[in-house]
Amino acid sequence: MIERVYLKEYVTFDEVELEFNEVELEFSKGLIVFTGPSGAGKSVLMRGILSIFGFFDVNAKISEAIIDNKLDLSDYGIETDDEIIFKQIKKNKSRYFINNQAVSKKIVKEIAKKFIDYLSLREINEFQSENIIKVLDKIVAEKDYYVKLEEYKKLFEEYKKLKKKLEEIEQNEKNAKERIEFLKFELSKIEEINPKPDEFDELMKIKKDLSKIEKIKEKAYEVERIFEFENSVYEFLDMIEEDSEFFSNAMNELRIAIDKAHEKAEFLENVDIEEVLERLSNLQELIRRFGSIEEALRYYEEKKEELSLLENLTFEKTNLQKELQQIDTKLHEIADYLHEKRKKAAEIFEKKLNSYLKKLYMPSAEVNVKKEALNPLGADIAEIVVNDIDINTISTGEFNRLRVALLAGKLEYSDEEKTLFLDEIDANLSGEESMSVAEVLKLLSKKYQIFAISHQPQLASIANKHFLVTKNENKSFVKELNENERIEEIARIIGGKEKSQKAIEYAKELLKAGNG
Numbered sequence: 001m002i003e004r005v006y007l008k009e010y011v012t013f014d015e016v017e018l019e020f021n022e023v024e025l026e027f028s029k030g031l032i033v034f035t036g037p038s039g040a041g042k043s044v045l046m047r048g049i050l051s052i053f054g055f056f057d058v059n060a061k062i063s064e065a066i067i068d069n070k071l072d073l074s075d076y077g078i079e080t081d082d083e084i085i086f087k088q089i090k091k092n093k094s095r096y097f098i099n100n101q102a103v104s105k106k107i108v109k110e111i112a113k114k115f116i117d118y119l120s121l122r123e124i125n126e127f128q129s130e131n132i133i134k135v136l137d138k139i140v141a142e143k144d145y146y147v148k149l150e151e152y153k154k155l156f157e158e159y160k161k162l163k164k165k166l167e168e169i170e171q172n173e174k175n176a177k178e179r180i181e182f183l184k185f186e187l188s189k190i191e192e193i194n195p196k197p198d199e200f201d202e203l204m205k206i207k208k209d210l211s212k213i214e215k216i217k218e219k220a221y222e223v224e225r226i227f228e229f230e231n232s233v234y235e236f237l238d239m240i241e242e243d244s245e246f247f248s249n250a251m252n253e254l255r256i257a258i259d260k261a262h263e264k265a266e267f268l269e270n271v272d273i274e275e276v277l278e279r280l281s282n283l284q285e286l287i288r289r290f291g292s293i294e295e296a297l298r299y300y301e302e303k304k305e306e307l308s309l310l311e312n313l314t315f316e317k318t319n320l321q322k323e324l325q326q327i328d329t330k331l332h333e334i335a336d337y338l339h340e341k342r343k344k345a346a347e348i349f350e351k352k353l354n355s356y357l358k359k360l361y362m363p364s365a366e367v368n369v370k371k372e373a374l375n376p377l378g379a380d381i382a383e384i385v386v387n388d389i390d391i392n393t394i395s396t397g398e399f400n401r402l403r404v405a406l407l408a409g410k411l412e413y414s415d416e417e418k419t420l421f422l423d424e425i426d427a428n429l430s431g432e433e434s435m436s437v438a439e440v441l442k443l444l445s446k447k448y449q450i451f452a453i454s455h456q457p458q459l460a461s462i463a464n465k466h467f468l469v470t471k472n473e474n475k476s477f478v479k480e481l482n483e484n485e486r487i488e489e490i491a492r493i494i495g496g497k498e499k500s501q502k503a504i505e506y507a508k509e510l511l512k513a514g515n516g
Contacts, residue, residue, distance in 0.1 A: 054109030
C-alpha cells in the first residue's frame, strides 16, 4: 500500500505532501477520496501520483512515494526493506530510482503493475476472457483441479513446441528436394578434393623444397669432401693429446644429415610437381571460399548432417504427428474436465456478480463459459454479458458500475492486496446510484487501498481519508480535511458555492451514516 506521496513543482502545485498510513480500521486498506471544484487539479494530481510509478511522464521536479508492499525485487537486482521508495528527479531529463538504485521507466512501471491497478475511463482488461477464467479457477479451489491445470499448462507448452517443429518440417518438405540437390552438389565438391588437416602447409613445404633440390644435392656432394681429411684430423688430435670423441660425434651427426639430404632429394625427385601444384590450387580454392581447410571440413560435416535430416524428414514427420496426436487427445481430455468445473464456478460467480449489480441498480449479467480451440488455459472462452449489451458501447455510468461489481465479485476469491486508482468512477450517476457505488467501494476498501476522484457527496461521505483540491490565482493546493471541513466540502458538492443550511444538515447526515 502507498504510505506517502511527495511532489515538488508539479504543474500548478508548488508542493504536495500526502500521508495515507493513518487509516487504522481493522482489515481495512482504506478509501481515499479527492474532491474539489472542477478544474482545481484533481485529475492532474492523480496523474502526478501515477507518474511516480511510470504510468505517465514525470512533470514534477521531484516526486517520491513510499510503499509497504513486501515485493521481491531480487530479479531486478534491487535490495528491499520493510519499505520501498520510488523516486524521480527531473532536470534536463527524468531519472527514476527504486530504493536509491537507478532504473528505467519501463522497469518502474513493470514493478508498479504488481500492486497498482489504474482504472481509466474505458479500461476493459478486467473483462477479458483470461482474467475471468483466472477468477473461476480460484472459485473452484480444488487441489486436484490445480494439479490438472498445471499438467495442462505444461502439456500445452510442449504441444506448442512440437507444433512449431512440425510446421518447420512441413515447410522444409516443400523446399527439401531442391535443397537436397544443392547439398549433394556442395558435398561432392569437397569430397572430390578430399582435403586433410594441415595438408596445405605440408604441400607448400614440398613446393618450396622442390625449388632448391638441385642446390641441396650440389651442396651435399661438396660437403662430403670433408671426409677425405677425417684421418688427418684424428692424427692431429692424437699428436696434441686431445680427446677425439667430440670430433667423432660431430662427423657422425654430419653423416646422418647428409644421408637425410640424399633421402629427401631422392623423394623429391619422385614427386610430380604438376600434381603438387594442382593439389595446391584445389586446396587454395577451398581456403578462398571458407577461410581455412578446417572451416571447409566443419562446413562439410554440418551440411552432411543437414542432408541426413532432410532425407529423413518423412520419418521424423510421421513420428511427430503421432506424438502430437497423443498430446492433443490428452489436452482435450483435461480441457473437458476444466470446462465442467469452470461452468459450475461460473454459476457461483454469476450469482455473486448479480448480487452487486442489483445493489448498483444494474441489470443482471450472465457469466458464460464456451468451449473453443485449445489455448494456454484450456479450451474455454469466458465472457460477461449484460442484457446482450456490448461492453464496448454501454454508457460510461453503466460501464463503471459494472467494473465496480466485477471487482467486488472477485473480492473473496482474490489473494492480492492492491492499490486501485479510480478517476470519477461515480461520474454521470444519480444520487441513488452514487450511493450504491460508494457502498460497494467501501466494501472493496477492506481488500484494496482505493484512491478515487469524486464529484458526488455519497463517496466523499464514506471515505477513510478525504482530501480537498483547490485552485487560487492559478496555483493548486491539496489538504486533508477534518470533520468540520468535510461537512463544508460535502455541503458545497450538494448545493454549490451558496451552501444552504439544508445542504449542511444533509452533509452531516451523510457523514454520520458513512462513519456509522
